[in-house]
Amino acid sequence: MITREEALKLVVERVSNVNLRKHMWSTEACLRAIAPRFEGDPDLWGIAGLMHDVSYEDAEKAGGDLMLHAEMGAGLAEEKGLDREGVQAIRAHAGGVPLESDLDKVLYAVDPLTGLIVAAALMHPEKLAGLQTRSVLKRFKDKRFAAGADRDQIRTCSDFGMELEEFVSVCLEAMRGIRDELGL
Numbered sequence: 001m002i003t004r005e006e007a008l009k010l011v012v013e014r015v016s017n018v019n020l021r022k023h024m025w026s027t028e029a030c031l032r033a034i035a036p037r038f039e040g041d042p043d044l045w046g047i048a049g050l051m052h053d054v055s056y057e058d059a060e061k062a063g064g065d066l067m068l069h070a071e072m073g074a075g076l077a078e079e080k081g082l083d084r085e086g087v088q089a090i091r092a093h094a095g096g097v098p099l100e101s102d103l104d105k106v107l108y109a110v111d112p113l114t115g116l117i118v119a120a121a122l123m124h125p126e127k128l129a130g131l132q133t134r135s136v137l138k139r140f141k142d143k144r145f146a147a148g149a150d151r152d153q154i155r156t157c158s159d160f161g162m163e164l165e166e167f168v169s170v171c172l173e174a175m176r177g178i179r180d181e182l183g184l
């Protein structure tokens with residue numbers, strides 16, 4: 001399987017937008033934290049998260065839509081030797097393809113949550129270090145706040161048996177663990 005180092009190199013080569021890179025690091029951290037609950041391999045889950053938007057800019061340049069970035073990313077991940085389960089989760093994360101495995105479902109729900117947490121952290125004087133789950137939940141309820149973070153998509157955490165509060169709490173903690181890399 002592709003190593004984390006190789007995956008990281010690919011992301012840095014292909015994604016110039018620093019915020020998008022940080023979004024992928026955040027997604028990785030969340031998936032690594034959640035994997036053990038589903039007896040998932042934290043490396044496989046983490047690398048799938050790390051790579052999930054690797055072709056975002058390539059798809060944009062090709063004039064493609066959101067579905068194309070997922071398809072291209074899955075193709076690249078497959079070519080580089082990511083396990084099938086990870087490839088499939090990347091393919092499915094933009095919707096349009098049925099979510100089947102736990103990894104598919106968790107990646108789909110985590111994707112918009114990282115954006116909500118980043119936006120909430122930016123509003124906090126101590127950023128991620130001081131941000132509490134309850135503040136994120138308050139922001140969640142305010143539909144105008146970080147409106148791009150699809151609340152319904154985040155709420156699909158219930159499909160894999162996590163309450164919203166627990167889901168936010170685990171992801172917040174995971175992102176706090178990499179706050180230096182995120183500059184938050």
Ligand SMILES: [Fe+2]
Nearest residue numbers: 023052053111
């Ligand atoms: Fe994403």
